[in-house]
Amino acid sequence: MAKMTMVQALNLALRQEMAKDERVIVLGEDVGLDGGVFRVTEGLIQEFGEERVIDTPLAESGIAGMSIGMAVYGLRPVCEMQFSGFSYYALHQMEAHAARLRWRSGGRFSVPMVLRCPYGGGVRALEHHSESREIYWAHTPGLKMVIPSTPRNARALLVSAIRDPDPVVFYEPKASYRAFREEVPEEEETFPLGTSVVAREGKDVTIITYGAMLRPTLEAAEQLKEKDGIEAEVIDLLTLMPLDDALFTASARKTGRVVVVHEAPRTYGAGAELVARLVEKSFLYLEAPVKRVTGFDIVIPLYQREMEYLPGVFRIAEAVRETLRF
Amino acid sequence: MPRQEIDLPHRLEYLSILDENGQVDTSLEPDIPAELLLKLHRAMVLGRRFDERMLTLQRQGRIGTFAPIKGQEASQIGAVAVLSSQDWLVPAFRETAAEIWRGKPMENVLLLFSGYNEGGQIDDALRNLPIAIPVGSQPLHAVGLGYGIKYHKKQEVVMTFFGDGATSEGDVHEALNFAGVFQVPVIFVCQNNHWAISIPRGKQTRAKTLAQKALGYGIPGMAVDGNDILAMVAAAKEAVERARSGGGPTFIEAITYRMSVHTTADDPKRYRTDEEVQEWVKRDPIVRFETYLGSKGLLTEEAAKAVDEEVRAEVKAAEERWAKRIEGPLDPITMFDGAFAELPPHLVSQREELKRELEAQKREAHHG
Numbered sequence: 057m058a059k060m061t062m063v064q065a066l067n068l069a070l071r072q073e074m075a076k077d078e079r080v081i082v083l084g085e086d087v088g089l090d091g092g093v094f095r096v097t098e099g100l101i102q103e104f105g106e107e108r109v110i111d112t113p114l115a116e117s118g119i120a121g122m123s124i125g126m127a128v129y130g131l132r133p134v135c136e137m138q139f140s141g142f143s144y145y146a147l148h149q150m151e152a153h154a155a156r157l158r159w160r161s162g163g164r165f166s167v168p169m170v171l172r173c174p175y176g177g178g179v180r181a182l183e184h185h186s187e188s189r190e191i192y193w194a195h196t197p198g199l200k201m202v203i204p205s206t207p208r209n210a211r212a213l214l215v216s217a218i219r220d221p222d223p224v225v226f227y228e229p230k231a232s233y234r235a236f237r238e239e240v241p242e243e244e245e246t247f248p249l250g251t252s253v254v255a256r257e258g259k260d261v262t263i264i265t266y267g268a269m270l271r272p273t274l275e276a277a278e279q280l281k282e283k284d285g286i287e288a289e290v291i292d293l294l295t296l297m298p299l300d301d302a303l304f305t306a307s308a309r310k311t312g313r314v315v316v317v318h319e320a321p322r323t324y325g326a327g328a329e330l331v332a333r334l335v336e337k338s339f340l341y342l343e344a345p346v347k348r349v350t351g352f353d354i355v356i357p358l359y360q361r362e363m364e365y366l367p368g369v370f371r372i373a374e375a376v377r378e379t380l381r382f
Numbered sequence: 383m384p385r386q387e388i389d390l391p392h393r394l395e396y397l398s399i400l401d402e403n404g405q406v407d408t409s410l411e412p413d414i415p416a417e418l419l420l421k422l423h424r425a426m427v428l429g430r431r432f433d434e435r436m437l438t439l440q441r442q443g444r445i446g447t448f449a450p451i452k453g454q455e456a457s458q459i460g461a462v463a464v465l466s467s468q469d470w471l472v473p474a475f476r477e478t479a480a481e482i483w484r485g486k487p488m489e490n491v492l493l494l495f496s497g498y499n500e501g502g503q504i505d506d507a508l509r510n511l512p513i514a515i516p517v518g519s520q521p522l523h524a525v526g527l528g529y530g531i532k533y534h535k536k537q538e539v540v541m542t543f544f545g546d547g548a549t550s551e552g553d554v555h556e557a558l559n560f561a562g563v564f565q566v567p568v569i570f571v572c573q574n575n576h577w578a579i580s581i582p583r584g585k586q587t588r589a590k591t592l593a594q595k596a597l598g599y600g601i602p603g604m605a606v607d608g609n610d611i612l613a614m615v616a617a618a619k620e621a622v623e624r625a626r627s628g629g630g631p632t633f634i635e636a637i638t639y640r641m642s643v644h645t646t647a648d649d650p651k652r653y654r655t656d657e658e659v660q661e662w663v664k665r666d667p668i669v670r671f672e673t674y675l676g677s678k679g680l681l682t683e684e685a686a687k688a689v690d691e692e693v694r695a696e697v698k699a700a701e702e703r704w705a706k707r708i709e710g711p712l713d714p715i716t717m718f719d720g721a722f723a724e725l726p727p728h729l730v731s732q733r734e735e736l737k738r739e740l741e742a743q744k745r746e747a748h749h750g
Contacts, residue, residue, distance in 0.1 A: 118556030121556070121557070128511070129527045152516045153519065160502050221723035221724075222722045222723055
């Protein structure tokens with residue numbers, strides 16, 4: 057097994073799926089010769105040619121809308137939005153059509169496409185390059201919403217997303233693109249959408265998170281163990297829609313205390329849904345109010361202050377201690 | 383020379399063959415077999431009668447809101463008439479006659495507009511996308527289909543429809559631009575019916591024509607008398623042949639008129655005069671085509687009457703099939719169908735939730 061960054065792992069997924077299935081086509085802005093601004097599609101145009109790796113004009117709605125038509129025709133388009141902050145041009149196409157064509161046509165047509173975008177803060181970027189708006193997609197009936205957290209699960213989830221018969225929005229935590237490496241097997245690996253995992257076992261408290269927030273959460277869990285002897289269980293959601301609530305509600309029943317961590321704004325964020333599910337399914341087991349550690353309900357500040365905005369190890373660990381003190 | 387006229391690759395033409403009095407320009411008259419001419423006529427009459435019947439059903443409260451096509455029969459039937467069954471139709475929402483030409487059952491139209499999802503179902507044999515209501519959003523899908531055709535080296539083409547209002551939407555421009563860049567086999571038919579609800583064509587854009595927008599994307603464009611079925615067939619045929627032979631996309635502006643309301647929820651008296659409508663009544667596409675067919679000896683008054691009667695009977699039969707269908711059990715639980723290929727657990731449980739509620743309501747109604 058080779059140690060890879062998430063960028064390399066995503067590239068491996070695309071390369072192998074394209075080699076395996078000629079219906080898989082990559083399209084987006086600068087995805088060809090440039091290899092994508094983050095290099096996720098590097099080398100694909102040389103290997104598969106410009107018919108299958110399409111440098112499109114600069115128009116996100118156009119990219120999504122064209123992908124819809126391609127998918128209806130039977131292709132498996134994997135389109136890239138250069139940054140999630142520019143993907144809202146495509147939101148209408150995804151909401152109005154990608155998410156509904158199966159339903160609208162009584163099952164005659166389907167839209168097996170993947171819309172990939174880098175999301176999230178922490179890379180010292182410009183405005184519009186750091187936000188976390190996954191809930192726009194997760195709230196849309198008919199779309200699936202996936203957010204990997206490590207190179208290995210990113211690769212496996214992207215393969216499964218490409219093979220999924222329905223449209224999948226695939227958010228890539230750009231703060232984790234090159235932050236660390238992980239062993240990724242060369243042989244094919246998939247991971248079922250709608251399944252979460254235990255990223256760290258523990259008995260005292262459950263921390264639910266996803267995407268780029270997994271790393272500071274695991275770090276906080278380690279610190280809590282060392283400094284306070286607290287054993288936190290960390291659940292990595294991986295898919296926000298459909299949401300696997302079996303694993304985290306079971307964990308909550310075991311620990312009785314839950315902290316939710318995400319970088320998106322708090323109000324109506326993923327945490328709101330997680331708390332609602334906990335109340336519905338684990339109410340009698342909860343021994344403390346569920347705490348939300350999230351971005352604030354404001355625009356993420358420019359990069360000099362983004363680290364103060366984003367949940368970090370300190371904020372997460374403090375929230376866990378408070379939950380345990382209750 | 384520092385300042386000179388730029389030579390663009392395409393020029394803009396206006397095409398009219400059969401004028402509003404039914405006089406034909408024989409130098410341009412397309413060679414259409416008599417059988418097809420009569421089929422076109424019949425489809426136009428069917429489109430008109432079905433539209434009228436739907437309006438009545440709507441006024442009676444038996445179906446909900448819909449967008450009538452009255453006056454636009456030639457611009458849509460003339461265009462789709464040149465497609466084969468292997469070609470694709472990507473409609474907006476005012477192409478009912480074109481959809482029927484392409485095999486959509488009238489009872490499905492009624493089912494859809496009487497509020498049943500089942501009406502949106504597309505038969506496996508048909509290559510018609512469902513109607514798209516968000517204005518101007520669907521031409522991009524045509525581009526994607528066109529890309530698939532080109533990628534698989536098929537001989538199919540795609541025809542997509544939208545209106546004059548849609549030319550203000552960004553997605554239409556993105557579609558035209560992408561189509562030009564990728565040279566996909568797509569025919570863009572813009573039915574310029576002069577009104578986007580209450581906004582007249584002149585307030586939609588400063589441009590003299592809509593067809594000229596094609597030039598901005600390096601693709602051929604043509605303005606056509608959309609109430610002239612011969613011109614529509616000729617223009618569409620040229621565009622389809624170009625697309626099928628690898629020549630890429632074409633933009634056709636079909637200049638027509640929305641003789642009826644925008645939708646049944648609209649009152650055009652608020653924004654346009656009856657005089658204007660009457661001017662266009664004189665240019666009715668069916669009247670002039672009947673004059674033409676008469677002068678060619680293909681349609682007598684009696685024959686026209688017979689067509690009208692047959693078509694009315696066809697509409698009536700479809701209405702009866704629809705009425706019977708909605709009498710039968712149309713289970714609300716089907717609202718979950720087609721959400722995903724396979725229902726995820728949360729939807730299975732929400733579906734169960736509704737099922738229990740429906741059963742409880744039924745029990746209550748039974749005992750109460």
